[in-house]
Amino acid sequence: MKEIRIHGRGGQGSVTAAELLAVAAFADGKFSQAFPAFGVERRGAPVQAFTRINDEPIRLRSQIYEPDYVIVQDPTLIEVVDVAGGLKDDGTIIINSDFDPSHFKLDTKAKVVTVNATKIALDIIGRPIVNTVLLGAFAGATGEIRPESIKKAVKERFPGKVGDRNAEAIQQAYDMMKEAKA
Amino acid sequence: MTPKGDLKMDKMVVVEGSYAVAHAVKVCRPNVISAYPITPQTHIVEDLAKFIADGEIQNCECINVESEFSALSALVGSSAVGARSYSATTSQGLELMHEVLFNVAGMRLPIVMTVANRAVSAPINIWNDHQDAISQRDTGWIQLYGENIQEVSDMTAQAFKIAEDKDILMPAMVCMDGFILSHVYEPLVMLEQDLTDEFLPSYEPLNILDPKKPLSFGAFADPNYYTEFRYMQQKAMTNALKKIEDAADEFYDLFGRYYGGLIDEYQTEDADIILMAMGSIIGTIKDTIDKLRQKGVKVGLLKVRAFRPFPAEAIRKAVKDAKIVVVLDKNISLGLNEGALFTETKSCLYNTSNHVPVVGYMIGHGGRDIRMSTIENIISEAQEVMKSGIKVESQFTDLREELL
Numbered sequence: 282m283k284e285i286r287i288h289g290r291g292g293q294g295s296v297t298a299a300e301l302l303a304v305a306a307f308a309d310g311k312f313s314q315a316f317p318a319f320g321v322e323r324r325g326a327p328v329q330a331f332t333r334i335n336d337e338p339i340r341l342r343s344q345i346y347e348p349d350y351v352i353v354q355d356p357t358l359i360e361v362v363d364v365a366g367g368l369k370d371d372g373t374i375i376i377n378s379d380f381d382p383s384h385f386k387l388d389t390k391a392k393v394v395t396v397n398a399t400k401i402a403l404d405i406i407g408r409p410i411v412n413t414v415l416l417g418a419f420a421g422a423t424g425e426i427r428p429e430s431i432k433k434a435v436k437e438r439f440p441g442k443v444g445d446r447n448a449e450a451i452q453q454a455y456d457m458m459k460e461a462k463a
Numbered sequence: 464m465t466p467k468g469d470l471k472m473d474k475m476v477v478v479e480g481s482y483a484v485a486h487a488v489k490v491c492r493p494n495v496i497s498a499y500p501i502t503p504q505t506h507i508v509e510d511l512a513k514f515i516a517d518g519e520i521q522n523c524e525c526i527n528v529e530s531e532f533s534a535l536s537a538l539v540g541s542s543a544v545g546a547r548s549y550s551a552t553t554s555q556g557l558e559l560m561h562e563v564l565f566n567v568a569g570m571r572l573p574i575v576m577t578v579a580n581r582a583v584s585a586p587i588n589i590w591n592d593h594q595d596a597i598s599q600r601d602t603g604w605i606q607l608y609g610e611n612i613q614e615v616s617d618m619t620a621q622a623f624k625i626a627e628d629k630d631i632l633m634p635a636m637v638c639m640d641g642f643i644l645s646h647v648y649e650p651l652v653m654l655e656q657d658l659t660d661e662f663l664p665s666y667e668p669l670n671i672l673d674p675k676k677p678l679s680f681g682a683f684a685d686p687n688y689y690t691e692f693r694y695m696q697q698k699a700m701t702n703a704l705k706k707i708e709d710a711a712d713e714f715y716d717l718f719g720r721y722y723g724g725l726i727d728e729y730q731t732e733d734a735d736i737i738l739m740a741m742g743s744i745i746g747t748i749k750d751t752i753d754k755l756r757q758k759g760v761k762v763g764l765l766k767v768r769a770f771r772p773f774p775a776e777a778i779r780k781a782v783k784d785a786k787i788v789v790v791l792d793k794n795i796s797l798g799l800n801e802g803a804l805f806t807e808t809k810s811c812l813y814n815t816s817n818h819v820p821v822v823g824y825m826i827g828h829g830g831r832d833i834r835m836s837t838i839e840n841i842i843s844e845a846q847e848v849m850k851s852g853i854k855v856e857s858q859f860t861d862l863r864e865e866l867l
Binding site for chain 1: 470472475476477479642643646647648649650743744745746747749750832834835
């Protein structure tokens, strides 16, 4: 089973990202589960959302404490939330930032990856909404999911132009991650 | 015993639990829906309102009201004229319905209601436990608890079938853990319209309010008559014991999905330790059992699907060879320091030849997360009790002593 924890701020679409990831994983033939760290939602407050992906049906209902992957939508959260908490040593943390990964002094042995999702979102979508872009980066950095499945899930959720632009941004983030790995 | 039926991934979709329930209600072809929004039930009602506005539910009226008390009161009227009637609520909303819950059961109106279980105030808390529904235990409503959104969705159709049966005619609550199930996205087979039409024929009431044939519902019953009404309600609940099993079996025959009848068992056959619980905690317990079984711990699970009527006979049978029974409750009877399932499990074993020790843990109050490690600790304490006997009969789990 792969466990993913998404950190963001209220209004950034962390919960939506977790849900879309679950939809995409299922399209890839895996079982999946997505849920928020149920809070009283407030715009700007730190929020968490979780996704599990597994070959077998998922029964476990607890929150995720030892994730394989962490996605950080807003790097300023790193000062207030232990975003790498419990992250597995062989895991990966993907941070939305234009800094080099070495800039972040995180207490983890896991791989740290950065992607300037805000720039991609502004360039392609026209708004600094990074949740779907980071899913593209996640697909590229981890290989856990096909970018086509994410794009399909996003287009179904956001039909029309919005979905098309998001899909384009997802592909770009995916390609950048793939290139960085190569 | 679980799960019977193959998982058909090609028929599954990933949706939110609330949407799955709203869809299930839709295909049950309700005639009247009335509910008042309250977290975490809100999405169910929003989705249903949208279905109705979009013309997706034929012959159905959505009555907007100003409170939960009014919502259920409106359904008393609609159900009495023979309309299939549905509501959904939680927590303080359910408690506000308290008086009407008795009226619905007393008038033998087969209303079905989803309860997205949530803690009760004060202090205010929007997260999951079972205190809301457990507090309505004696109102005369059938109470079913589901483990995942597939079960809760399918249970909705089963609940209508059970409630509307002529030998029963009692209202039913379908309980789903708030947020944990109402807000989770996971794959399921959405309740199928064609099969549901076959499984659940339209409601044929025995008696209806009709100006052409005047009748009274819930009229005055003096001491000469009241006792017999209560007796008949209890008899209907006793009949429901079998109907709940039958509905699960019939559902399996048609849909190919099964989650147990009154109860379900997991790895109980050779189990020394049997855990008992209801709702979404079941999945976490099953994973914990699989882990401990690999280490040779003989532990199993008795999942309670029906809390009312209480499946005493089924429980007695399931625990007959156990060396200890451990009951997990997401509720407490203050002043007794016990959860309801624990108290009633002990009670159903008393006056029998089975003197298996039973211990209780109150867990997950107000949404406190339940981890596999917590279940493991409880099981290891149970192993200790098997060796040296009961020291603490019933206790809180994961109490944060530093806050006391």
